[in-house]
Amino acid sequence: MASVNLLSTKGLSRSFGGIRAVENVDFELPEGQIRALIGPNGAGKSTFVGLLCGRIAASSGSVRFMDRDISNLPAHRRIALGMAYTFQITSVFARLSLYENVALAARRHIGGDRASVDREVASALERVGLTERTDQPAEDLSYGHQRLLEIAMGIAQHPKLLILDEPTQGLADSEIRQFNALVRELNAEATILLIEHNMDVVMEIADAITVLNFGEVLAEGEPEEIRRNKAVQAAYLGTD
Incomplete structure (x- = not known):
């Protein structure tokens, strides 16, 4: 049976003063998946997540959640539909x-x-x-x-969708192991989108990975496929 997309975007873009932070992103997140979103600093990851959550308005393109166009809904309405998120800067x-x-x-x-x-x-x-x-x-x-x-x-x-932006930042190694176990446990209840720089975490728990670079999707695939991808190695993983 084909996977059902919980979240998707079509042509999603955002400009700031002529700078294209997110450029024409088509993205599909199947229900029940743990998806990692990675990329170098400045790749557009946090802007993209802000567009998904409704904290940033898109310049163009659309966002669908649970087969509903939510492109014009404010953040609190998206939360009410079943999104929850943490951000890179804590908001407690x-x-x-x-x-x-x-x-x-x-x-x-x-x-x-x-x-x-x-x-x-x-x-x-x-x-x-x-x-x-x-x-x-x-x-x-x-x-x-x-x-x-x-x-x-x-x-x-x-939530139906839990978005975690840099959740392991500041955690000790033992706490990261506990976090990995927690994410697997939570995945039985929610689809998870993980924005993370710790590649050990990404490779261990993600079902699939999307790589952003200069606001565009550079590659998508399973962890080992992304690890072997030459373009990803050159742009982000530091190998050639």
């Missing part, structure tokens, strides 16, 4: 506790019932390994643990 509420941060996200999904929110918060924090810090202010966490808190906030929304 620094002075709120971990509980309060995750509870805010959980209420988007289940409303205000306190018992249900408590269960969602406890489950999400346990899955990212932050249970013992429930009552701490988020600002007391290391940068890496703030990234894990963001993931917990995403988990609590029970």
Whole structure:
């Protein structure tokens, strides 16, 4: 049976002052896949994700999610449809506790019932390994643990699509191993789009990889196919 695309773009482009940050990108993400998005700094990855999430308006092209054109929907409407995301710069509420941060996200999904929110918060924090810090202010966490808190906030929304932008930045090696296991676990519940510089992580957990360069798709394929791709080696992997 052919895979069903959860998310797709057609001719998606964005310019900033005449600079084409994303150029005519056609992209398809099948439901249930772990897709990695990689590329050199300045390749357009964060802009592309911003276009998917509705935080950046497209100059041209379209975005479809769950077989619906969402090109003109604002970010909060896309969240309501089942997107959740973390960004390269953490967006936690620094002075709120971990509980309060995750509870805010959980209420988007289940409303205000306190018992249900408590269960969602406890489950999400346990899955990212932050249970013992429930009552701490988020600002007391290391940068890496703030990234894990963001993931917990995403988990609590029970998204259909979870977008993770540089999630392992600031994590120790042991925490990265735990993260890899967590992503595989979450993939049973959500399609995952992973923007990541750590190629060990990408090669271990991604089902497929899309490579951006100068705002355009340079290559797509399974991890080993991308590893062997000469154009990708020259542009990003540092070999020839």
